[in-house]
Amino acid sequence: MLAKGLLNSFVRFGDLTVIDAKGKSHRFKGGDGSRATIRLNDPSLHWRLLFNPYLAAGEGYMDGGLTIEDGTLYDFLDICLANACTIESRGFYRLIDLAIRARAKFRHYNPISRAKGKVSHHYDLKSELFDLFLCDDRQYSCAYFADPDEDIETAQTRKKLHLAAKLLLGPGQRVLDIGSGWGGLGMFLAGIADVSVDGVTLSTEQHRVSNERAASAGLAEKASFHLKDYRLLDGKYDRIVSVGMLEHVGPKHYPEFYSKVAELLTDDGVAVIHCIGKFHSPYPQNPWMEKYIFPGAYTPTLAEQMPHIEQAKLLVADVEILRIHYADTLKRWREAFNDNMDEVRAMYDDRFCRMWDFYLTGCELAFRYDSLMVFQIQLSKKIDTVPLTRDYISEFEHQYWGRLTDRPRLREAGE
Numbered sequence: 001m002l003a004k005g006l007l008n009s010f011v012r013f014g015d016l017t018v019i020d021a022k023g024k025s026h027r028f029k030g031g032d033g034s035r036a037t038i039r040l041n042d043p044s045l046h047w048r049l050l051f052n053p054y055l056a057a058g059e060g061y062m063d064g065g066l067t068i069e070d071g072t073l074y075d076f077l078d079i080c081l082a083n084a085c086t087i088e089s090r091g092f093y094r095l096i097d098l099a100i101r102a103r104a105k106f107r108h109y110n111p112i113s114r115a116k117g118k119v120s121h122h123y124d125l126k127s128e129l130f131d132l133f134l135c136d137d138r139q140y141s142c143a144y145f146a147d148p149d150e151d152i153e154t155a156q157t158r159k160k161l162h163l164a165a166k167l168l169l170g171p172g173q174r175v176l177d178i179g180s181g182w183g184g185l186g187m188f189l190a191g192i193a194d195v196s197v198d199g200v201t202l203s204t205e206q207h208r209v210s211n212e213r214a215a216s217a218g219l220a221e222k223a224s225f226h227l228k229d230y231r232l233l234d235g236k237y238d239r240i241v242s243v244g245m246l247e248h249v250g251p252k253h254y255p256e257f258y259s260k261v262a263e264l265l266t267d268d269g270v271a272v273i274h275c276i277g278k279f280h281s282p283y284p285q286n287p288w289m290e291k292y293i294f295p296g297a298y299t300p301t302l303a304e305q306m307p308h309i310e311q312a313k314l315l316v317a318d319v320e321i322l323r324i325h326y327a328d329t330l331k332r333w334r335e336a337f338n339d340n341m342d343e344v345r346a347m348y349d350d351r352f353c354r355m356w357d358f359y360l361t362g363c364e365l366a367f368r369y370d371s372l373m374v375f376q377i378q379l380s381k382k383i384d385t386v387p388l389t390r391d392y393i394s395e396f397e398h399q400y401w402g403r404l405t406d407r408p409r410l411r412e413a414g415e
Contacts, residue, residue: 010028010083011028011029011030011079011083012030012031012083013030013031013032013033013079013082013083014029014030014031014032014033014034014035014036014078014079014082014083015027015028015029015030015033015034015035015036015079016028016029016035016036016037016038016076016079017036017037017038017069017070018037018038018039018040019037019038019039019040019069020040020046021040021041021042021043021045021046030083033078033079033082034071034074034075034076034078034079034082035070035071035075036068036070036071036072036075036076036078036079037068037069037070037071038066038067038068038069038076039066039067039069040060040065040066041064041065041066041067042060042063042065042066044065045060045065045066048060052287054286054287054288055287055288055291057080057288058288058289058292058355058358058362059288061073061354061358062292062351062354062355062358063351064351064354073357073358073361074361074364074365077358077361077362077365078365081362081365081366081368081369081371082369084369120202120203120204121294121295122293122294122295123181123201123202123203123205123206124203124204124205124206125205126347127205127209128347129344129347129348130182132336132337132340132343132344133333133334133336133337133340133360134152134333134336135152135153135156136153137153137156137157137160137182137184137188138181138182138184138209139156139159139160139181139184139185140181140182140244141159141181141243141244141274142159142274142276142322142325142326142329142374143155143156143158143159143325143326143328143329143332144156144158144159144162144322144325145158145324145325145328145329146158148324148328151332152329152332152333152336155325155328155329157404158397160184160185160188160189161396161397161400161401161404162393162397163185163241163243163272163274163376164188164189164192164193164396164400165392165393165394165396165397166270166272166318166376166378166393167189167239167241167270167272168239168270168385168386168392169189169192169193169195169239170193170195170238171193171194171195172194172195173193173195173196173238173239174195174196174198174235174236174237174238174239175189175190175195175196175197175198175237175238175239175240175241176197176198176199176200176233176237176239176240176241176264177189177197177198177199177200177241177242177243178200178230178240178241178242178245178261179200179201179230179242179243179244179245179248180199180200180201180206180210180225181199181201181206181210181243181244182206182209182210182213183199183206183209183210183211183213183214183223183225184213185241185243186198186199186210186214186223186225187213187214187217187219187223189223189241190219190222190223191217191219191222192400192404195222195239196222196223197222197223197224198224198225198226198237199223199224199225199226200225200226200227200228200229200230200233201225201226201227202227202228202229203227204227206225207225207226207227210225211224211225230257230260231256231260233260233264234264235264236264236265236266236269237264237265237266237269238266238268238269238270239269239270239271240261240264240265240269240270240271240272241271241272241273241274242261242271242272242273242274242275243274244274244275244276245275246273246275246300247275247276247294247297247298247299247300248294248296248297249298250296250298251282251298251300251304254300254304254305254308255308255311255312257308258305258308258309258311258312258314259311259312261273261312261314261379262312262313262314262381265314265379265381266381267381267382268380268381268382268385269380269381269385270317270378270379270380270385270386271314271378271379271380272376272377272378272379273305273376273377273379274374274375274376275300275374275375275377276299276326276372276373276374277299277300277301277302277372277373277374277375278299278300278301278371278372278373279301279370279371279372279373280301280371281301282300282301282304283299284298285297285298285299286362288358289359289362289363292355292359293355293359299372302319302321302375302377305377309377309379313381314379314380314381315379315380315381315382315383316377316378316379317378317379317380317385317386318376318377318378318386318390319375319376319377319378320375320376321373321374321375322373322374322375322376323367323373324367324368325374326363326367326372326373326374327364327365327367327368330360330363330364330367331364333360334357334360334361334364337356337357337360338357341353341357344356
């Protein structure tokens with residue numbers, strides 16, 4: 001097999017057996033780790049895995065050209081990610097790295113005219129799909145686990161409360177939610193405080209569902225959602241929150257994003273930006289993810305944000321890094337998705353099921369191997385807008401947690 005020599009040096013952790021397209025078995029054993037056997041049913045994968053492993057592995061699994069014979073997809077990808085640093089250090093793959101970076105510069109260009117199409121690719125899928133693996137409130141971002149064994153409903157409620165605490169909500173405030181999803185966070189904020197919320201999204205489906213949910217919950221006068229690009233907004237807001245949206249902005253547009261936040265934020269306002277980030281040096285999204293799941297998306301580093309925040313004359317009041325929280329979130333999504341695979345298959349097909357299984361599994365493992373995290377940046381315009389210690393966060397959470405653990409009330413507000 002063409003890639004045998006490469007795999008001999010690649011697998012330093014785990015035990016991987018590859019059955020090639022001719023039926024010949026090749027075992028590559030490193031140190032302690034997962035064990036899996038894969039079969040290459042498509043001869044072209046011998047070459048494709050050599051020249052573009054990140055894209056070819058995902059496409060092979062989706063299309064049935066790569067099947068798991070022993071172990072699970074999780075085991076196979078666990079071996080791949082545990083050994084990823086080995087392959088990335090080889091000279092040949094540095095050339096591939098340059099090609100990926102060059103392509104990404106075009107793909108990350110995200111003017112208003114192109115932004116909606118990129119969002120629609122993922123978020124305008126059938127609405128019922130997301131009900132099969134997300135929490136009741138359809139929170140599609142990192143949950144906040146006080147305990148790793150907490151259920152997803154509890155952890156997502158904690159996340160929303162944590163963001164509410166950092167926003168320092170008060171009576172009469174106007175709140176803007178940039179990238180408002182299915183409206184869950186906006187409705188939550190409007191439900192626990194005497195504030196009015198405007199949410200903006202570029203997803204037609206999310207826009208429809210958000211307003212239907214707000215009307216059903218009796219919150220339509222306090223929470224309204226708009227199909228609009230944030231760059232077209234005007235007016236002033238006392239509080240601005242953005243969860244899981246910065247990933248779709250693109251590096252070229254960070255100056256535009258933070259300048260707009262500064263323009264929309266009142267002088268004594270507070271903003272909180274919640275985003276998936278990378279721990280190490282900036283790098284484009286995985287080619288398979290970019291092509292099939294989130295076209296044009298980019299996972300930034302925290303360091304990339306600071307120059308643009310400073311240029312926008314905003315102050316960083318606080319930064320929090322969430323590490324394993326998203327891995328535990330994705331684990332619950334992955335398990336729920338697999339439990340409901342028959343329903344997903346009825347909506348789409350087997351290929352779609354394999355694609356999303358690969359997506360959720362790969363993302364979970366990426367958060368477990370020190371490459372990805374989530375950052376929350378709290379911003380203000382004045383140095384004394386936010387309290388000098390973090391005590392106010394835990395005090396706010398303690399004050400509201402008792403009433404929020406009333407499950408029937410929570411479900412009613414989220415439907």
